[in-house]
Amino acid sequence: MNFDFTEEQSMLRDSVARYVQDNYDFEARRAIAESTEGMSREHWQNFAELGWLSVPFAEEHGGFGGSTVDTMLVMEELGKGLVLEPYLATVVLFGGLLQRSGNSALQAEFIPKIIDGTCLGAFAYLERQSRFELNDVQSHATASGDGYSISGEKVLVFNGANADHLIVSARTAGEQFDQQGISLFLVPIDAEGVTVTSYGMMDGQRVANISFDKVAVPSTSLLGLEGEAMALIEAVVQHANVALASEAIGIMGQLNAKTLDYAKTRKQFGVTIGSFQALQHRMVDTFMAYEQSKSLLYRAVCELEDQADSAAATVHALMVMIDRSGKLIFSEAIQLHGGMGLTDELDIGHYAKRLMMINTTFGNGDFHQAAFNALRYA
Amino acid sequence: MDISFSPEDLAFRDEVRAFFDQAYDADLQARLADKASFKEAVIDWQKRLYAQGWIAPNWPVEYGGTGWSSTQKYIFETERSSRGIRDVVPFGLQMVGPVIYAFGNDEQKERFLPRILSSDDWWCQGYSEPGAGSDLASLKTKAVLEGDEYVVNGAKIWTTYAQYADWIFCLVRSNSEGKKQEGISFLLIDMKSPGIKVNPIHTIDNHHSLNEVEFNDVRVPVANRIGEENKGWTYAKALLAHERTTIAGVADSKRAFDEVCRRAALEVNAGKRLIDDPLFRKRLSDIEIELMALEFTELRVLATVASGGAPGAESSLLKIKGTELQQAIQSLNMELAGYYQGVLDNNLSAEQLGHEFGSDARQSFMYGRAATVYGGSNEIQKNIIAKAVLGL
Ligand SMILES: Cc1cc2nc3c(=O)[nH]c(=O)nc-3n(C[C@H](O)[C@H](O)[C@H](O)COP(=O)(O)OP(=O)(O)OC[C@H]3O[C@@H](n4cnc5c(N)ncnc54)[C@H](O)[C@@H]3O)c2cc1C
Numbered sequence: 001m002n003f004d005f006t007e008e009q010s011m012l013r014d015s016v017a018r019y020v021q022d023n024y025d026f027e028a029r030r031a032i033a034e035s036t037e038g039m040s041r042e043h044w045q046n047f048a049e050l051g052w053l054s055v056p057f058a059e060e061h062g063g064f065g066g067s068t069v070d071t072m073l074v075m076e077e078l079g080k081g082l083v084l085e086p087y088l089a090t091v092v093l094f095g096g097l098l099q100r101s102g103n104s105a106l107q108a109e110f111i112p113k114i115i116d117g118t119c120l121g122a123f124a125y126l127e128r129q130s131r132f133e134l135n136d137v138q139s140h141a142t143a144s145g146d147g148y149s150i151s152g153e154k155v156l157v158f159n160g161a162n163a164d165h166l167i168v169s170a171r172t173a174g175e176q177f178d179q180q181g182i183s184l185f186l187v188p189i190d191a192e193g194v195t196v197t198s199y200g201m202m203d204g205q206r207v208a209n210i211s212f213d214k215v216a217v218p219s220t221s222l223l224g225l226e227g228e229a230m231a232l233i234e235a236v237v238q239h240a241n242v243a244l245a246s247e248a249i250g251i252m253g254q255l256n257a258k259t260l261d262y263a264k265t266r267k268q269f270g271v272t273i274g275s276f277q278a279l280q281h282r283m284v285d286t287f288m289a290y291e292q293s294k295s296l297l298y299r300a301v302c303e304l305e306d307q308a309d310s311a312a313a314t315v316h317a318l319m320v321m322i323d324r325s326g327k328l329i330f331s332e333a334i335q336l337h338g339g340m341g342l343t344d345e346l347d348i349g350h351y352a353k354r355l356m357m358i359n360t361t362f363g364n365g366d367f368h369q370a371a372f373n374a375l376r377y378a
Numbered sequence: 379m380d381i382s383f384s385p386e387d388l389a390f391r392d393e394v395r396a397f398f399d400q401a402y403d404a405d406l407q408a409r410l411a412d413k414a415s416f417k418e419a420v421i422d423w424q425k426r427l428y429a430q431g432w433i434a435p436n437w438p439v440e441y442g443g444t445g446w447s448s449t450q451k452y453i454f455e456t457e458r459s460s461r462g463i464r465d466v467v468p469f470g471l472q473m474v475g476p477v478i479y480a481f482g483n484d485e486q487k488e489r490f491l492p493r494i495l496s497s498d499d500w501w502c503q504g505y506s507e508p509g510a511g512s513d514l515a516s517l518k519t520k521a522v523l524e525g526d527e528y529v530v531n532g533a534k535i536w537t538t539y540a541q542y543a544d545w546i547f548c549l550v551r552s553n554s555e556g557k558k559q560e561g562i563s564f565l566l567i568d569m570k571s572p573g574i575k576v577n578p579i580h581t582i583d584n585h586h587s588l589n590e591v592e593f594n595d596v597r598v599p600v601a602n603r604i605g606e607e608n609k610g611w612t613y614a615k616a617l618l619a620h621e622r623t624t625i626a627g628v629a630d631s632k633r634a635f636d637e638v639c640r641r642a643a644l645e646v647n648a649g650k651r652l653i654d655d656p657l658f659r660k661r662l663s664d665i666e667i668e669l670m671a672l673e674f675t676e677l678r679v680l681a682t683v684a685s686g687g688a689p690g691a692e693s694s695l696l697k698i699k700g701t702e703l704q705q706a707i708q709s710l711n712m713e714l715a716g717y718y719q720g721v722l723d724n725n726l727s728a729e730q731l732g733h734e735f736g737s738d739a740r741q742s743f744m745y746g747r748a749a750t751v752y753g754g755s756n757e758i759q760k761n762i763i764a765k766a767v768l769g770l
Contacts (some may be wrong), residue, residue, distance in 0.1 A: 126717075132716065155732045176649075199724045268511060268512045268513040269513045335747070335756075339752075356720070
């Protein structure tokens with residue numbers, strides 16, 4: 001047993017860390033967040049050239065053949081810099097679905113384009129009524145001619161504003177909550193009948209509500225088997241959750257470090273505020289919350305790599321802990337910064353907002369706790 | 379031990395209800411909700427309360443107070459907040475007004491109090507400085523006497539609504555020797571004075587309420603000093619002890635809590651309403667139980683005050699518990715909004731977005747982080763209880 005990274009993994013992590021440090025300071029990030037696209041295509045192209053966009057993909061498609069550990073390392077470093085470019089949406093979700101779909105034609109067409117940075121993708125799964133339930137799908141696809149016709153609406157599609165291609169979940173059979181009957185389709189954003197309404201989120205992301213009005217797609221755009229997509233979706237979302245947790249670890253580490261630094265320099269009553277025991281104990285609590293979260297992240301990554309039966313429950317446990325620790329850590333970070341913590345000019349509030357979004361993306365803490373309970377105490 | 383209302387109290391309640399229902403009309407509410415008309419609408423609302431004679435329930439009758447019993451004040455507060463009506467802007471009516479009538483001279487009372495009551499002057503509070511937050515007494519903004527004027531230099535920070543204010547009340551350093559607390563004076567400064575510059579500070583709720591206020595050779599007549607030179611700290615402290623009796627914000631929290639319950643009945647996951655979810659119910663009742671207790675803690679403190687006692691360190695308890703509960707309620711709102719909590723202000727309607735309250739849930743949550751920081755942070759309040767109540 002060891003928790004060391006391979007030399008290759010360390011190099012990958014250092015490469016992301018260095019890039020973020022040199023090119024993605026808080027002011028640079030703010031400018032990107034305020035731009036119309038909310039992302040920088042120049043950065044994205046650099047990510048491609050540095051090989052990061054190839055990390056999880058199989059070597060046969062030009063990928064790096066990386067493991068869950070590699071994605072974790074990339075996401076943690078991206079988290080530290082609050083990087084806005086759509087790594088999760090394009091590589092982990094869109095790319096992950098393609099990679100696991102078994103559709104070799106679509107893989108051969110799109111994975112190389114993800115890797116070279118020319119394809120931006122998004123996964124359109126959420127509907128206005130579905131809250132956190134992935135199987136709550138009302139959008140539907142009906143067979144028509146030699147393909148399908150898709151109608152319905154997806155909301156809050158991450159990277160939906162900039163993506164050129166979507167993977168859309170839609171019902172080909174069954175009722176609103178059925179596990180069976182959900183299919184995935186690859187849809188070009190400029191297909192006829194697709195309408196994109198984009199808007200900004202508090203963490204600087206631009207998302208979109210996307211409606212589909214009898215959008216015609218060929219049967220070759222079906223990922224996996226018709227009506228059998230839930231298992232695929234769940235597997236990819238599990239990895240996405242671990243990627244999000246990794247990003248969160250990067251953020252929580254930054255919040256703790258910055259708060260500690262502030263406590264060591266801010267003086268009131270003639271001494272640093274870090275000398276007050278009441279605050280010391282709270283910083284010890286946030287430190288422990290971070291270490292515990294990191295341990296659970298490593299556990300989840302190891303179990304996923306080993307394809308252990310317990311992995312599903314462990315990922316839910318991880319997301320519960322990330323939710324609770326995240327809230328503790330950002331609340332204390334703001335509180336200990338006093339009035340400064342309330343300012344938009346400081347990065348603290350922005351780290352907090354990204355954590356808040358991470359903790360609602362694929363379910364909040366309560367959702368994951370209920371899922372964990374259902375698996376463990378059934 | 380008796381908490382029932384008398385027939386007179388009930389008649390008073392009807393009167394208050396009738397007034398609010400008529401005066402707090404839809405047009406006013408719309409203007410309050412719009413950033414562009416916010417200031418003018420606040421003044422309009424406060425003038426309506428003023429015309430009714432109800433603008434300053436806590437002031438002594440001789441200066442324009444209502445002479446209400448503590449039960450009547452409680453009724454007024456409850457009726458106000460249960461309608462979601464905002465409290466008055468505190469800086470004039472709840473902060474500097476009481477300092478002026480308690481420690482000002484007759485000329486100051488005549489000059490300032492009527493315009494505070496009528497909301498013709500908008501006030502802001504200039505206490506905090508970049509280097510003087512929790513340790514307020516270490517403030518450095520300097521006032522040097524030249525003839526019959528002070529020359530003020532320095533900077534105040536976190537000044538709420540300075541961008542709207544006609545006047546600012548400041549604690550300034552008039553003596554740098556000896557004990558820090560004994561070299562501070564209390565000045566009333568006209569915001570139109572040459573040498574004052576207001577710089578906005580944008581906050582994490584994406585709004586602008588805070589500012590930095592710079593003073594460069596600002597000349598302030600000695601006549602604008604409250605009480606004696608170097609005694610300002612005493613006046614400011616006396617005010618803190620008498621700060622509003624509704625510091626816990628229980629009435630507002632009750633309304634916010636009811637709204638959470640309403641939303642929890644609308645929000646559905648897997649076909650199940652959140653209000654029926656055992657985990658969510660536990661979150662709700664954890665809060666409601668504390669709130670039920672806090673309402674009576676507040677009433678106990680009010681009763682002490684009514685019978686002539688001073689609200690001492692108990693107000694620290696109200697502040698800590700009250701703000702913790704406010705934040706707990708705001709957090710639940712965020713849980714309800716789910717990912718919609720992240721939606722920024724934009725031109726999309728709730729119908730286009732697919733959700734009703736995400737953006738406002740976030741704004742009050744983000745701004746709400748401040749409640750445990752301002753007015754003496756909760757850590758400082760705990761220090762006060764430890765020292766003054768527990769004798770540690
Ligand atoms: C939204 C908002 C509105 C405000 N409006 C006004 C206004 O209108 N006018 C005005 O004058 N001021 C205003 N303030 C300022 C407010 O009063 C100060 O922020 C507050 O006094 C804390 O000071 P600070 O921000 O410098 O934090 P600091 O004093 O630097 O405190 C930083 C952290 O250290 C903790 N700490 C400090 N001392 C101790 C101790 N001895 N023991 C344990 N912990 C300690 C604090 O609790 C806090 O968590 C406002 C602040 C906010 C956030």
